[in-house]
């Protein structure tokens with residue numbers, strides 16, 4: 001069941017051929033094709049026979065006009081709503097009549113052209129990244145392009161630029177072909193920090209002197225559509241000192257940088273909140289500033305199962321709780337399922353539901369311990385060898401959530417620490 005859910009829909013592939021006679025030299029030729037609903041990415045490959053004697057330029061048009069033009073500079077291009085080959089617009093892929101646009105710039109005799117079009121349907125896929133880092137727009141020595149290069153080198157697929165109390169980074173970064181960049185800001189008050197994601201300028205002024213000021217800024221951010229997490233709430237230096245119970249955070253950064261006592265306190269606090277019936281989603285982020293042996297990009301990495309790899313798609317998936325945190329981009333991965341429900345979902349059950357089983361899929365674990373937590377606390381603790389695992393546990397319907405932690409030896413820190421932490425799958429008795 002789980003493998004089916006993870007399966008990505010098949011690509012749509014089209015092959016178009018065109019024989020361009022010499023008389024058509026200098027003309028523009030459009031090869032039409034249909035784009036169905038819910039396409040995430042279109043790639044176009046152009047193959048031109050006898051390129052020494054023929055020059056054919058390439059472009060693409062959509063239902064609402066030209067999408068871009070690369071002339072004779074490229075043979076392969078792609079468009080998505082979150083990134084595209086330079087020269088092509090980054091915008092929503094609308095279904096309808098599209099066309100590969102060719103310019104028969106130079107043709108000798110007959111030029112045979114083949115165009116291969118591939119369309120990738122939207123389907124939820126795990127994307128890995130880091131939700132917390134700084135640039136020289138605040139107190140890091142790294143420029144935005146250095147941050148971007150470093151993140152790519154670490155194997156990340158998305159990042160959030162959470163500079164302190166400033167928005168300039170959100171207007172300054174260059175969109176990337178192979179890295180999603182989420183606009184963000186870390187509200188940095190003298191008594192606690194909080195990340196605002198997804199909006200270039202979520203609030204007008206960071207200066208908070210009272211709890212009411214903080215509440216006002218958070219309300220403003222929510223109003224503007226930002227997703228807001230409380231950061232390192234139990235940090236030794238900058239814990240959330242505004243009275244955490246006075247706020248209603250939907251997201252909490254339980255894993256900030258290398259695993260430390262402060263993270264354990266946040267983890268325990270989160271478990272308490274969940275046990276009290278709160279639907280709070282846990283996030284992680286490295287809080288990388290400058291060169292640091294211990295704090296690394298993607299340490300930890302937050303995996304998010306998003307339908308669209310755009311900032312909006314990633315944030316929508318976070319809201320749904322389709323999130324787990326892993327020690328690094330290469331760290332273990334986790335998936336939970338109860339019947340057709342998965343991480344973040346609420347399983348509605350009634351007397352006729354019968355026995356329910358929690359399925360846990362683990363990949364790439366270096367070995368250690370699995371801990372299954374429920375609203376009843378630590379429910380299962382088992383040793384696990386390294387490798388991949390598919391485990392099944394009986395669900396006790398008196399619990400209102402299940403979540404999983406994998407613990408193992410942290411080779412860098414040389415202590416036993418979480419290697420991956422899932423978000424919960426929730427349970428709710430359905431009304432008949």
Ligand SMILES: [Zn+2]
Nearest residue numbers: 186193231238
């Ligand atoms: Zn902070």
Ligand SMILES: [Zn+2]
Nearest residue numbers: 132162186287
């Ligand atoms: Zn920070």
